[in-house]
Amino acid sequence: MVSGEAPQTAGSVRVDVWIWSVRLTKTRAQAAAACRAGHVKVAGERAKPAQAVRVGDEVRLRHAGRDRVVVVSKIVKKRVGAPVAAECFVDNSPPPPPREAAIQVPVRDRGAGRPTKRDRREMDRLRGMGPGPAE
Numbered sequence: 001m002v003s004g005e006a007p008q009t010a011g012s013v014r015v016d017v018w019i020w021s022v023r024l025t026k027t028r029a030q031a032a033a034a035c036r037a038g039h040v041k042v043a044g045e046r047a048k049p050a051q052a053v054r055v056g057d058e059v060r061l062r063h064a065g066r067d068r069v070v071v072v073s074k075i076v077k078k079r080v081g082a083p084v085a086a087e088c089f090v091d092n093s094p095p096p097p098p099r100e101a102a103i104q105v106p107v108r109d110r111g112a113g114r115p116t117k118r119d120r121r122e123m124d125r126l127r128g129m130g131p132g133p134a135e
Contacts, residue, residue, distance in 0.1 A: 012052035013075050015042055015059065021076040022085040024061055024068060034063055059089075068093045 013021075019031040019040065034040050035049040039062040042053055053059060053072055061068045070089040080088070108115070115123065 011075055012054045013077050014049060015040060015047045015051045015053045016049040017077065018053050018072070018075065019059070019061060021079050022070075022088045023079070023082060024070070025063055030063070034061060039063065058092075066093075066096055 016028060016031040016035050019025055019034070020028040025031040025034065031040075032049040035047055035051075038046050040047045041060040042051055042057050044058075044060075047053075047059075053075075055072050055075060057072045059068075059070050059072060061070070069092040071092060072088070073090055074088040076085070076088050
């Protein structure tokens, strides 16, 4: 292994770099944007991108509609492979919601055109937005 890719066990590193290095976000720009937007917390406090993160810190990240709660176990300064990245933190995240919980959008036949007034009223009734049963 090249020394730059090896996990470091001492010191600190910027939180945006660490989040990107352990593959919690795809790009460093996404990690920095999440920090600026307030989606990253270190030890319960909002973190700016340049805030230092150390071993033992709890990092909370909201990314891609999912909350991640991780505890730093190793410091990495450069992006590493997935097996090495998994050793750099302890994941205490809640389980993701089941996919069935997502709202299903009704599908309309392709080429069916715009719904008629009767169709729109029926859709509104199904959504609970319109008046009672049709006459």
